[in-house]
Amino acid sequence: MKIVVAIKQVPERDAPVRIDAAGRWIEEADLQWALNESDAYALEEALQLKEQHGGEVIVLSAGPERVGSTIREALAKGADRAIHVDCDDLGQRDALAVARLLSAAIQPDSPDLVLTGLQSDDLGYGQTGVILAELLGLPHASLILHVEKSGSGITVKRELEEGWFQNIELPLPAALTIQSGGAKLRYATLMGIKRAKTKEIRRLTAAELGIAAQASITLDRIALPQKQKTTQILTGTAQETAAALVEKLKFEVRAL
Amino acid sequence: MMVLMPFTLAEPAAFPVLERIVFAGLAIASGALFWRRFGPILHRILQSRKDADFRLAPFGRRMWEFVSQVLCQSKVIRQRPLPGLAHAFVFWGFCAFALVTLNHCAVGLGVGFLSPDGFFGRFYFYFAAVFALACALGILGLFIRRFFVRPRWLGAKLSWESGFIAFLIFFLMVTYLAAFFVPGGSPAIAALWWLHTLTLLVFLPIIPHTKHLHLVLSPATVFLSRGSFSRIPPLAGDEDFGLVAGADLTRLVSLQAYSCVECGRCTEHCPAANTGKTLNPKEIILGLRSYLNEFGPASAEPLLGKHNPPIAPFQCTSCGSCEFQCPVGIEHLPILVGLRRGAVNTGAWEDDHGAKLFLTLERGSxxxxxxxxxxxxxxxxxxxxxxxxxxxxxxxxxxxxxxxxxxxxxxxxxxxxxxxxxxxxxxxxxxxxxxxxxxxxxxxxxxxxxxxxxxxxxxxxxxxxxxxxxxxxxxxxxxxxxxxxxxxxxxxxxxxxxxHLSQLPKPSQQESIAYHDPCYLGRYRNVYAEPRAVVEHAGQLVEAERHGERSFCCGAGGGLAFLGEETGERVSHVRARELVATGAKTIGTACPFCNSMFRDALAASGGNAPQLLDIAQLTARSLPQQDAPSAS
The missing domain is CATH 3.40.50 (Rossmann fold)
Known part of the structure; x- marks a missing residue:
């Protein structure tokens, strides 16, 4: 099975994000970068499919030079080769424009399966994957926790709400967006990093893919979210307050 | 002459040619049998990969360790004084005997060079006799210990070979000493000579395939050891991922594997082996030896598998008491960490907690x-x-x-x-x-x-x-x-x-404080006195039964604090019990990991647990109140 995994490099989860002088983007110089979490699960799913059924895993990522480190990490974990769409104007492209870049890069390989994370940890559009499927003309399913090969197609486990799951079958080729937490991620190893050195990373520009460097989105201003701290005092009998607390923990804080 | 010295050593004056030929033939056969077994072992050691970071310098350090640990038997005696001394007497007896044995064989070929009539010869025979007596008593003591006292770390199985070798050594000494009591000219002289010689010739070929191989190898092992405690060698080149297969075993590791004398000092002090885990450091070393015997040093067969269970190295707290105690120069930590490297660097180790720790540190801080x-x-x-x-x-x-x-x-x-x-x-x-x-x-x-x-x-x-x-x-x-x-x-x-103790205030009340030595401060850094000085400044120091260099681990080291539930009994509970048993009001720690382990162990034990404070907290208690903000 030939699988393409589209991955994104995002700021590390607890990196201190600052807004740049122009107020239109974040200060990138000091940031630490990491692989988007749900993309890590998409990669893991692809690697497990390859281990079971053979084939090839190709990672694909769009972004500037720095994306190379995340690509190498994916190669170290077991991907066979990579495509790097070299562009430093991702902030000016919306989900559709990014999906156009990715689909143009994927098409020549005509893979059996295209996987990507459900959404990015930085912008969180949650659209790129599904638009990509549309552009490639592939059947797709979102919020996938697990993929299994069955006959000529696949069976996937989808997460619904309130602890419900849905198992559906899809023909191949197909595109899926993967939800975090479905599999156990593997750790990066020294052997993986050393083997990754000899793997191919093909670099393409938007122009080479026949896509114009034209802004599809203009950011006027960005702002950090306001932190709010509110205290509520629950009143009533012990039983009432306990019930109210459970309610809040379940549905407002979502800690239970 | 006979009046001054009632006993003298009767040596056969001369042997008939036939006896000389028989002796020479037997000696060659014994030597050949020895080499048939020892040759392949030496070959396996020398065929192993070279230690990339090996340096002979500093030579002085090596000589000192050789003199102290081999010649003076310092480690053997210090860790187990009584059996240690018994062993030392056997060793010194062997050393003193070297010249006597050489002469003994020379006599058999008609070229004896020590004569009981000469001054040096007479002196030396008496000198050796003293050691022969000490050696005979020593080996008798060790025999009684191994076969009747039977400490558990020597293993449950009695080895008849051990008994036989003890008998041979004893008999060697007896046949030497007996010759002092035989009048000159008696036919018993030749008989004793032959008994002594045959014992020697039987002993020699048994050495290579028993733990007595340490006689030959361990002086070299001690001399060649890496020296610094728990030294993890750097990986050499792009294809070195640690100890994955036989081809990764270095000469030092193979030499050490064959040097083990199976005394079990490592097992006796191992936190894992003493709390029901699979890991037993002695078995790890013997497992490598079995591996080398079966697969050899060029094999691609994984080291973790047939002869060593994959789980075992990952139960090590890296407390280092094994390496610290080992009298034959085996460095367990580079081996245990090496086996872990082999499994982790290649991704073979699958453990949910371990993977979580790695992923956490890949992304976070x-x-x-x-x-x-x-x-x-x-x-x-x-x-x-x-x-x-x-x-x-x-x-x-x-x-x-x-x-x-x-x-x-x-x-x-x-x-x-x-x-x-x-x-x-x-x-x-x-x-x-x-x-x-x-x-x-x-x-x-x-x-x-x-x-x-x-x-x-x-x-x-x-x-x-x-x-x-x-x-x-x-x-x-x-x-x-x-x-x-x-x-x-x-x-x-x-x-x-x-x-800075002299500048710090002392409390008025003297409460009793049991101090726990952290492995990474004690054995790893050789710092024992400083934290004790701090504790004595803050109260009255109480020592737990095991302390200082032989302190028992809290269970957190070697990454184990992050690996979740242990099998068997918890190491921290065992140690916490020992500290509580001192009756001290306070347990003093000097490591936040120890502190965290004991915090949980004491909470689990319930009852009147002593309070648990770091030495910094013990010191800060006596400082005048400041407006410093409270912690957390």
Missing amino acids: NALGLQTSERDKFIQKQQFPIFDGTQEYCLWLGCMGGYDPKGREIVADFASVMRYLGTSFGVLHKEKCTGDPVRRLGNDLLFQQLAEANLEALTQNKVKKIVTICPHCVRTIQEDWKEYGTPPEVEHHSEFMAR
């Missing part, structure tokens, strides 16, 4: 998996100055000091001690885990990333001196980071406080 902003909040609350190059010390918080509630209390108290003394210090704005747990777990990729990131931050901030509450950080910064750069000077807070 600390082993506890908390947000870096939590550390910032703590620093702000404590009003710790940020290190800017003007302060004397960089106060390294570490994962426990920066993120763990109890660790934070310790750091806060140590900071108040520094403030009281007027010592300037600052903390780094950004600090990552030193990589201690991943270093011990064998993840070289992650360790390198963490070490390099930290070294860069320290260089940027021009840090010259570090002080920290965590012995694991001290060890890792000082020794392990060397592979990737030049770390700044670093010391443990016990050393800092011990230096």
Whole structure:
């Protein structure tokens, strides 16, 4: 099975994000970068499919030079080769424009399966994957926790709400967006990093893919979210307050 | 002559030619049998990979270790005085006997050079007789111990070969001594000579395939050892991932595997082996020996498998008591960590907790998996100055000091001690885990990333001196980071406080405090006196039954603090019981990991648990009240 995994490099989860002088983007110089979490699960799913059924895993990522480190990490974990769409104007492209870049890069390989994370940890559009499927003309399913090969197609486990799951079958080729937490991620190893050195990373520009460097989105201003701290005092009998607390923990804080 | 010396050694004057030929034939046969077994062993050792980092220098250190550990038997005696002395007498007896034996064989060929009539010969025969007596008594004692006292670390199985060899050694001595009592000219002289000789010739071929191989190898093993404690050798080249298969075994490892004398000192003190885990350090070494015997040093067969269970190395707390005790120079930690490296660097090790720790440190900054902003909040609350190059010390918080509630209390108290003394210090704005747990777990990729990131931050901030509450950080910064750069000077807070004790107030009440030696401060750094001085300043020091160099681990080291539930009994519970048994009111610790382990162990034991305080907290209690903010 030939699988393409589209991955994104995002700021590390607890990196201190600052807004740049122009107020239109974040200060990138000091940031630490990491692989988007749900993309890590998409990669893991692809690697497990390859281990079971053979084939090839190709990672694909769009972004500037720095994306190379995340690509190498994916190669170290077991991907066979990579495509790097070299562009430093991702902030000016919306989900559709990014999906156009990715689909143009994927098409020549005509893979059996295209996987990507459900959404990015930085912008969180949650659209790129599904638009990509549309552009490639592939059947797709979102919020996938697990993929299994069955006959000529696949069976996937989808997460619904309130602890419900849905198992559906899809023909191949197909595109899926993967939800975090479905599999156990593997750790990066020294052997993986050393083997990754000899793997191919093909670099393409938007122009080479026949896509114009034209802004599809203009950011006027960005702002950090306001932190709010509110205290509520629950009143009533012990039983009432306990019930109210459970309610809040379940549905407002979502800690239970 | 006979009046002055009632006994003399009767040597056969001359042998008929036929007897000489028989002796020569037997000696050659015995030597050949010895070589048939020893040759392949030597070959396997020499066929192993070269130790890339091996240096003969410093020669003085090697000579000293040889004189102390081999010739003077220091380790053998110190750890087990009575059997140790018995062994030393056997060893010294053998040494004294070398010349006698040489002469003995020479006599058989008609070229004896020591004569009981000459001055030196007479002196030497009596000299050797004293040692022969001591040796005979020594081996008798060891025989009684092995076959009747039977300490459990010698293993449950009685080895008839051990008994037979003890008998041979005893008989060698007896046949030598008996000759003193035989009148000159008696036919018994030749009979004794032959008995002695035959014993010797039977003994020789048994050496290579029994633990008595240590007679031949261990002097070399001690002399050639890496020297520094728990030295993890750097990986050599792009295809070295640690001890994966036979082809990764180095000459030192193979030599050590064949040197094991199976005394079980390592097992006796191992926290894992004593709490029902699979790991038994002696079996690891013997497992490698069996591997070499079966597959050889060029094999691609995994080392973890047939002869060593894959789980075993991962139950090691890296406390190092095995390596510390070993009298034949075996370095267990490079081997155990090497096996872990082999499994982790290739991704063969699958463990949910381990993978979680690795992923946490791949992405985040600390082993506890908390947000870096939590550390910032703590620093702000404590009003710790940020290190800017003007302060004397960089106060390294570490994962426990920066993120763990109890660790934070310790750091806060140590900071108040520094403030009281007027010592300037600052903390780094950004600090990552030193990589201690991943270093011990064998993840070289992650360790390198963490070490390099930290070294860069320290260089940027021009840090010259570090002080920290965590012995694991001290060890890792000082020794392990060397592979990737030049770390700044670093010391443990016990050393800092011990230096300033005269300036620190003493409490009026003298409560009893049982001090627990952290492995990474004691065995790893040889710091025993400083924390004790701090404890004695704060109260009355009480020693647990096992303390100092032979202290028992808390169970947290080697990354095990992060690996979840243990099998068998918990190491921390065993140690906490020992500390409680001292009857001390307080347990004093000097490592935040020990502290955290005992906190849980004491809570689980319930009842009237003693209070648990770090030496920084013991010291800070007596400081005049300051307006310092409270911890956490």
